Amino acid sequence: MVVDEVASPANVQEAMAFLKRRPDALPWAGGTLLLSDDQSWPKKSSVSILDLHRIADFRHVHRSDRHLELGSMVSLSTLLALPKGSLLGPLRPAAMQLGTQALRNLATLGGNIASRWRFMTCFAALSCMDAAVELRDSGGVHWKGIHELVGQDGRPSIPMATLLTRIRLPLAEWDSIATRPLGMAVFPQQGAATFCACARYAKGVIADLRIAIASTVLVRLREIETTLAGKRLPLSRKDVESFCSSLALATRELSGDDSLAEHAAAMSAAYLYHDAEYLT
Numbered sequence: 001m002v003v004d005e006v007a008s009p010a011n012v013q014e015a016m017a018f019l020k021r022r023p024d025a026l027p028w029a030g031g032t033l034l035l036s037d038d039q040s041w042p043k044k045s046s047v048s049i050l051d052l053h054r055i056a057d058f059r060h061v062h063r064s065d066r067h068l069e070l071g072s073m074v075s076l077s078t079l080l081a082l083p084k085g086s087l088l089g090p091l092r093p094a095a096m097q098l099g100t101q102a103l104r105n106l107a108t109l110g111g112n113i114a115s116r117w118r119f120m121t122c123f124a125a126l127s128c129m130d131a132a133v134e135l136r137d138s139g140g141v142h143w144k145g146i147h148e149l150v151g152q153d154g155r156p157s158i159p160m161a162t163l164l165t166r167i168r169l170p171l172a173e174w175d176s177i178a179t180r181p182l183g184m185a186v187f188p189q190q191g192a193a194t195f196c197a198c199a200r201y202a203k204g205v206i207a208d209l210r211i212a213i214a215s216t217v218l219v220r221l222r223e224i225e226t227t228l229a230g231k232r233l234p235l236s237r238k239d240v241e242s243f244c245s246s247l248a249l250a251t252r253e254l255s256g257d258d259s260l261a262e263h264a265a266a267m268s269a270a271y272l273y274h275d276a277e278y279l280t
């Protein structure tokens with residue numbers, strides 16, 4: 001692989017002008033995934049690199065009454081340094097478990113979302129949070145729900161010649177949060193996967209429940225989650241088994257990985273039986 005051109009634009013207009021000329025350019029954020037994972041590189045003999053470091057707008061953090069907006073180049077260390085009351089929900093423990101402090105200084109949230117062949121650790125949390133992302137392409141600026149980056153086959157579907165510029169997190173409080181590595185593999189091994197769950201309770205009843213699995217596919221079953229809303233804790237064995245078998249089935253169908261499906265069901269059961277260790 002030969003790098004035939006490198007651009008380091010100072011602003012988003014220059015970046016988009018370069019992408020117009022080189023729609024195949026590979027955006028470079030922290031570079032920590034690109035440097036450790038061959039599959040993140042295009043399968044061709046030469047590539048151009050679009051370095052995003054000089055674009056100050058991509059590092060902004062803005063909070064409104066309802067949302068927290070993070071530029072795609074916000075590093076995971078910057079994210080973790082936000083005040084505790086920032087309502088990062090499951091994104092905080094997801095970012096915390098990623099690599100070492102030195103790695104998190106380089107790694108960006110945008111780079112974690114924009115992996116093209118598999119979903120990385122933060123994606124499971126962002127799925128549970130129903131985050132939104134701002135994308136820029138030659139047609140302009142578009143806000144999309146995070147699940148619009150997931151194809152029908154459950155795999156990443158991030159359009160080419162497109163920059164991820166901002167991530168918008170709804171501000172929400174959760175009564176319980178769990179973010180855990182799933183299975184035996186660890187990044188950068190191929191089989192690494194993440195489990196994320198969060199829930200709100202009202203007077204001992206589930207008011208809102210979200211569970212996501214991120215690996216080569218994303219599994220989030222909103223229609224099954226809602227069947228548990230309104231149920232009193234502790235959940236019955238029948239309800240837990242029904243949820244877990246649906247999750248295992250969907251995980252197996254999408255990923256073709258029996259072991260991942262079993263781990264996903266076991267972790268969900270532990271969470272749904274409401275083990276004290278998951279309470280925040």
Ligand SMILES: Cc1cc2nc3c(=O)[nH]c(=O)nc-3n(C[C@H](O)[C@H](O)[C@H](O)COP(=O)(O)OP(=O)(O)OC[C@H]3O[C@@H](n4cnc5c(N)ncnc54)[C@H](O)[C@@H]3O)c2cc1C
Nearest residue numbers: 027029030031032033034107108111112114120121164187
């Ligand atoms: C030892 C080690 C351990 C790791 N552990 C973990 C782990 O536990 N969990 C985990 O999730 N990851 C892990 N990683 C992988 C990596 O560090 C993270 O996923 C990181 O968040 C990637 O961010 P980055 O800024 O370095 O992305 P980059 O490597 O710069 O880019 C990643 C991908 O996103 C694209 N991209 C980046 N920014 C944009 C943008 N703004 N718009 C469009 N496309 C963009 C790139 O073109 C590339 O395809 C590990 C890596 C190493 C080396």
